[in-house]
Amino acid sequence: MSTTFPKKPQSSAKVAPVPRPTHDLREKAYLPEILAGVGVSMKHFFMNTRDMIKGQRPDPVLERLDDGVTAISYPEQKRPYPERFRGVHRLTLREDQSPRCVACLCCSTACPAQCIFIEAGEYPEGDKRRGYEKYPVKFVIDELRCIFCGYCVEACPCDAIRMDTGMHAVPYDSRDQFIYEKDLLMSFESIDGTRETANPRHEPGDPTHPGLDREHAHH
Ligand code: SF4
Ligand code: SF4
Numbered sequence: 001m002s003t004t005f006p007k008k009p010q011s012s013a014k015v016a017p018v019p020r021p022t023h024d025l026r027e028k029a030y031l032p033e034i035l036a037g038v039g040v041s042m043k044h045f046f047m048n049t050r051d052m053i054k055g056q057r058p059d060p061v062l063e064r065l066d067d068g069v070t071a072i073s074y075p076e077q078k079r080p081y082p083e084r085f086r087g088v089h090r091l092t093l094r095e096d097q098s099p100r101c102v103a104c105l106c107c108s109t110a111c112p113a114q115c116i117f118i119e120a121g122e123y124p125e126g127d128k129r130r131g132y133e134k135y136p137v138k139f140v141i142d143e144l145r146c147i148f149c150g151y152c153v154e155a156c157p158c159d160a161i162r163m164d165t166g167m168h169a170v171p172y173d174s175r176d177q178f179i180y181e182k183d184l185l186m187s188f189e190s191i192d193g194t195r196e197t198a199n200p201r202h203e204p205g206d207p208t209h210p211g212l213d214r215e216h217a218h219h
């Protein structure tokens with residue numbers, strides 16, 4: 001059986017021709033315009049060099065817009081970042097320097113770019129956390145695929161992942177280098193120099209632990 005589709009209606013809109021720009025004699029000669037452009041570039045070059053030598057170069061983004069100078073001498077100069085700037089991720093630590101992460105996969109589930117990979121593991125026999133929590137045997141983020149949306153941070157129930165390092169991903173030259181593993185993520189500090197968080201974490205066995213203790217759990 002063949003199917004017939006109605007014909008696409010023809011548009012009756014008329015297309016107006018765009019007039020070609022006209023050039024005066026000076027523009028047609030090219031050279032005067034080229035010299036004028038070079039003059040503007042040279043003016044900026046000498047102004048920037050003068051300020052650089054005198055050590056007076058202020059932040060060009062904030063201070064020099066009136067002069068039309070917007071180039072930044074990165075990395076000596078950096079744009080001021082907004083307070084809510086999201087830097088590359090870090091994994092926060094507990095007091096004993098182990099990761100706060102309990103490998104619940106909430107962050108990787110929430111991640112729209114699907115760039116977090118977690119392999120969960122059991123704490124060993126005898127560890128106070130065994131049976132209460134798991135831990136990430138592997139925790140990997142592809143920072144190149146990440147869109148820096150912050151959903152992973154929002155999804156985490158343990159304040160275990162943050163984007164407060166204030167760091168850009170370094171401009172590496174191979175894709176592999178953007179794959180950040182657990183140890184690297186745990187080594188980053190927050191912008192205020194800490195690696196833990198002020199959020200309390202109640203460990204199993206602590207008097208403050210709000211959950212079941214082992215005795216009750218086994219009845
Ligand atoms: S910031 Fe967004 S895209 Fe990047 S890892 Fe987190 S959830 Fe995924
Ligand atoms: S970082 Fe947070 S959300 Fe992600 S697996 Fe660990 S505890 Fe769960």
